[in-house]
Amino acid sequence: MSSDRTAGGPQVVVVVGASLAGLLAAAAAAQAGRAVTVLERDELTGNPQPRKGVAQSSQPHVLLHRGLLDATTLLPGLPRALLDAGAVRIDTGTMPWFGPHGWQPSWISSFDVLSLTRPRLEHVVRTLVLGLPGVRVRTGSRVDGLQRDGVGWRVRCADGGSVWGDLVVDASGRGSRMPSWLAALGHPRDEPETVDANLGYASRLYRRPDGAPLPTGIVVQATPEVPRGGLGLPVEDGGWMVLASGYGADRPGRDVDLRQYLATLRDPVLAEVLAGLEPVGKVSLHRQTGNRRHRYGLRRGWPSGLLVVGDALCAFNPLYGQGIAVGAGQARVLRDALGGRRWSSPRVQRRLRRVADFPWSVATGEDLRYLGMTGSASWLRRLSDAWTTEVGFLLMAGDRRAFRTFSRLYHLMGSPLELLHPALVLAAVRRHRRPATAAPPRPAVVASMIVPGPGQAQSSAGRSGPPRARTVSSVSTSAGPSSGR
Numbered sequence: 001m002s003s004d005r006t007a008g009g010p011q012v013v014v015v016v017g018a019s020l021a022g023l024l025a026a027a028a029a030a031q032a033g034r035a036v037t038v039l040e041r042d043e044l045t046g047n048p049q050p051r052k053g054v055a056q057s058s059q060p061h062v063l064l065h066r067g068l069l070d071a072t073t074l075l076p077g078l079p080r081a082l083l084d085a086g087a088v089r090i091d092t093g094t095m096p097w098f099g100p101h102g103w104q105p106s107w108i109s110s111f112d113v114l115s116l117t118r119p120r121l122e123h124v125v126r127t128l129v130l131g132l133p134g135v136r137v138r139t140g141s142r143v144d145g146l147q148r149d150g151v152g153w154r155v156r157c158a159d160g161g162s163v164w165g166d167l168v169v170d171a172s173g174r175g176s177r178m179p180s181w182l183a184a185l186g187h188p189r190d191e192p193e194t195v196d197a198n199l200g201y202a203s204r205l206y207r208r209p210d211g212a213p214l215p216t217g218i219v220v221q222a223t224p225e226v227p228r229g230g231l232g233l234p235v236e237d238g239g240w241m242v243l244a245s246g247y248g249a250d251r252p253g254r255d256v257d258l259r260q261y262l263a264t265l266r267d268p269v270l271a272e273v274l275a276g277l278e279p280v281g282k283v284s285l286h287r288q289t290g291n292r293r294h295r296y297g298l299r300r301g302w303p304s305g306l307l308v309v310g311d312a313l314c315a316f317n318p319l320y321g322q323g324i325a326v327g328a329g330q331a332r333v334l335r336d337a338l339g340g341r342r343w344s345s346p347r348v349q350r351r352l353r354r355v356a357d358f359p360w361s362v363a364t365g366e367d368l369r370y371l372g373m374t375g376s377a378s379w380l381r382r383l384s385d386a387w388t389t390e391v392g393f394l395l396m397a398g399d400r401r402a403f404r405t406f407s408r409l410y411h412l413m414g415s416p417l418e419l420l421h422p423a424l425v426l427a428a429v430r431r432h433r434r435p436a437t438a439a440p441p442r443p444a445v446v447a448s449m450i451v452p453g454p455g456q457a458q459s460s461a462g463r464s465g466p467p468r469a470r471t472v473s474s475v476s477t478s479a480g481p482s483s484g485r
C-alpha cells in the first residue's frame with residue numbers, strides 16, 4: 001500500500017456514519033479547514049427520534065465530563081445548545097449513588113453532566129455540525145465498499161452512487177464492515193480483542209403525574225455477588241430515564257416488570273421512586289454490550305488515507321458511559337493531526353486507538369470480575385485492584401481526595417497514577433489505625449423523590465435511612481473507578 005507521509009495531509013474527507021463519533025470527526029476535519037462529506041445509511045428527519053442505525057437510541061446516555069470538554073473544543077456552542085434543548089445539569093458528586101460499599105458520601109461537589117435523551121443529544125450535535133462551513137451530509141447512503149482511486153478512495157454506496165476522498169473515516173459503529181472491506185483489499189483479517197460480560201439493558205422513560213421534574217438522578221451499582229443494577233436520570237421535559245441492567249442470567253428479559261426488577265437490587269430505592277411515576281412509551285431492551293477493540297494500525301501496512309474511530313474501532317460495556325467521550329477525544333486527535341505538519345495514517349490510527357487505552361482497561365478490568373476471571377489477572381493488576389479497593393474505603397469514609405480521585409478517573413479527567421498520591425497512602429495507614437466507620441445513610445434528597453403512588457403505604461415511601469446497617473471495612477468487593485462519579 002502507498003505511504004502517505006506527506007506534508008499538508010489529506011484534503012477531502014469522507015466520513016461513514018452520522019452518529020456521534022462521525023459527526024465529531026466531521027467537526028474536527030472542518031475545523032482543520034477540510035471539505036467533508038458524511039455518508040449516513042438512515043434517512044435523518046428534522047426531529048430528535050430513535051433511529052434504526054443507532055440501535056441504542058432509546059437507552060440512557062451519559063456524556064462524561066471529558067467528553068463534554070473535548071466536544072466543546074470542536075463545537076464551542078455545545079453546552080449552551082444542550083441546555084437550550086432542555087438538558088438537565090446534574091452535579092455527579094452530590095447525586096445519590098449506591099456503590100459497592102453502600103451509599104457514597106453525597107456532600108462533595110464534583111463534575112457536572114448535562115443530561116438528556118440520546119436522540120436529543122445527537123440532534124443538537126448534528127445541527128451544530130451540519131451548520132459548519134464545508135460539511136455536507138448524504139442520507140439514505142449505505143456504504144458497501146472501498147476502492148483505491150488515485151491517491152485516495154472511491155467510497156461506494158449501495159444505491160450505486162460513490163464519493164471520492166483522500167481520507168476516509170469509518171465511524172459506522174459496532175456493525176462496521178471494515179474487517180471485510182480490508183480483507184477485500186488484500187489485508188490480513190483483524191482479530192479484535194473481546195471481553196463480554198453479557199450485560200443486558202432494559203429502559204423506559206417516566207414522568208411525575210404533575211409533570212414536575214425530579215431534582216436529581218440515582219444510581220444503584222451491581223456487584224459480582226448481586227449482578228443487578230439500575231439508575232434513574234433526569235432528562236429534558238421533566239422526564240426521568242430509568243434503566244435496569246443485569247449480567248448473564250440476571251439480564252432483564254422481554255417481559256420484565258421494571259419496578260419488580262428494581263426492587264431486587266441491593267437497595268430498592270429506584271423501585272420506590274418509580275411507584276410515584278407514570279411510564280412514557282415502552283420498555284426497550286439492548287444486549288449488544290460486550291467490549292470489543294480492533295488492532296487497526298498496529299500491524300505494518302495500514303492503508304494510507306484510512307482511519308477508524310468510535311465504536312467501529314473500540315466499543316465498550318456501556319455501563320461505564322465512555323463511548324461518546326472516547327469518540328470526542330479521537331476527534332480532537334484527528335483535528336490536531338490534520339492541522340499538523342506531517343501526516344501519516346498508520347501513526348494517526350495508532351493515536352486514535354490509544355485514546356481508548358484507559359477506558360478499555362477500566363471497562364474490561366471490571367467486567368472480568370463479573371466473569372469470575374480475576375484469578376488469571378497479572379500480579380500487577382491484582383495489586384492495583386487491591387489498592388483501588390483501599391482508596392474506595394477512604395471514599396466511603398468521606399476522604400475528599402479519594403472522592404475527587406475517583407471522580408476524575410470516572411470522568412476520564414485524570415490519570416490512574418493519581419491513586420498513588422502520598423496523601424492517599426497516609427490516609428489509608430491512618431484508616432487502619434481507627435475503628436471502622438459506618439457507611440453514610442441514604443441521602444436526604446431521596447425522600448423528596450418518593451411520592452406514594454395509588455395504594456402505596458406512606459411508611460415505605462418515607463424511609464430515608466440505609467436499608468441495612470453496614471460498616472465500611474466489612475465489605476470485600478473492589479471499588480473500581482466506576483464507583484466514583
Ligand SMILES: Cc1cc2nc3c(=O)[nH]c(=O)nc-3n(C[C@H](O)[C@H](O)[C@H](O)COP(=O)(O)OP(=O)(O)OC[C@H]3O[C@@H](n4cnc5c(N)ncnc54)[C@H](O)[C@@H]3O)c2cc1C
Nearest residue numbers: 017019021041053061062143172173310311318321323324
Ligand atoms: C445500550 C448502550 C448505552 C450506551 N450508553 C452510553 C453512555 O451512557 N455514554 C456514552 O458515552 N456512550 C454510551 N454508549 C455508547 C455510544 O452509544 C456510542 O459510543 C456512540 O454512539 C458513538 O458511536 P458511533 O458514532 O461510533 O456509532 P453508532 O452510534 O453506533 O452510529 C453508527 C452510525 O453509522 C451509520 N452506519 C452504519 N453502517 C453504515 C454504512 N454502511 N453506511 C453509512 N452509514 C452507516 C449508522 O446508521 C449510525 O448512524 C452506549 C451504547 C449502548 C449500546
